[in-house]
Amino acid sequence: MLLRSIKNHPHALIEFQTIKAGQRNTGTPDHGFFTRHVPEGKFLVNKETVGYGNDEDCTLNVFPDENAVRLSRPVFIFRDPRATFVSWMENNLISAKKDPQLFIKAYRHVFALLMNARNVCENSSAITYESLCQDPEPHLRKLCNRWGIDFHPHMLNWKDNFIDTTPLDEEGVDEGHYRVVSEEKGIRSPKEKAVLDASLAEEIENALRPLYKEITSICLQQ
Secondary structure (H helix, E strand, O other): HHHHHHHOOEEEEEEEEEHHHHHHHHHHOOHHHHOOOOOOOOOOEEEOOOOOHHHHOOOOOOOOHHHHHHHOEEEEOOOOHHHHHHHHHOOOOOOOOOHHHHHHHHHHHHHHHHHHHHHHOOOOOOEEEEHHHHHHHHHHHHHHHHOOOOOHHOOOOOOOOOOHHHOHHHHHHHOOOOOHHHOOOOOOOOOOOOOOOHHHHHHHHHHHHHHHHHHHHHHHHH
């Protein structure tokens, strides 16, 4: 949803998981995004997702160096850990055994990337999925301010054909990963998710709840 909101800004150029694509295709993250030429009057955004099915995806080297953090002024979006894991399950992004260890590793890795980025660049920011759904406009306006661009109302009221005009991965399109957001016309509150097995939920809570509390605290301070 955040990607689609940004894409509806008339000056936005969008890339999708090009860093991870390099990792998967060649064994080395593709950091070309950070040196890409951007036409005058435009801004370039790359949406990356850390995860899913192997250790390399879950510990993705997103930033080649500290200067890349400063140049990109990254925004990190987090979701409640249990809801995020359920989303992985529902999109068949984990093994049939539903072992949460790679998921926990990925979540911790993104948290570490956030903390490092905050130390490097004061314009690094974080948003929680839940707060974005609850009240999107203030978050989008704040993000535009940090990136030095004007807010545009189309960020709230989507006008694009998301599937056909966004460089999404074809496998994800075929498997329907983007169907729900493609059917919407603006950011909305998430639907109810499946309930996790009690022991699995407890494992994820014990591992990640303290991190999520710190993340929400960081978001409130921004």
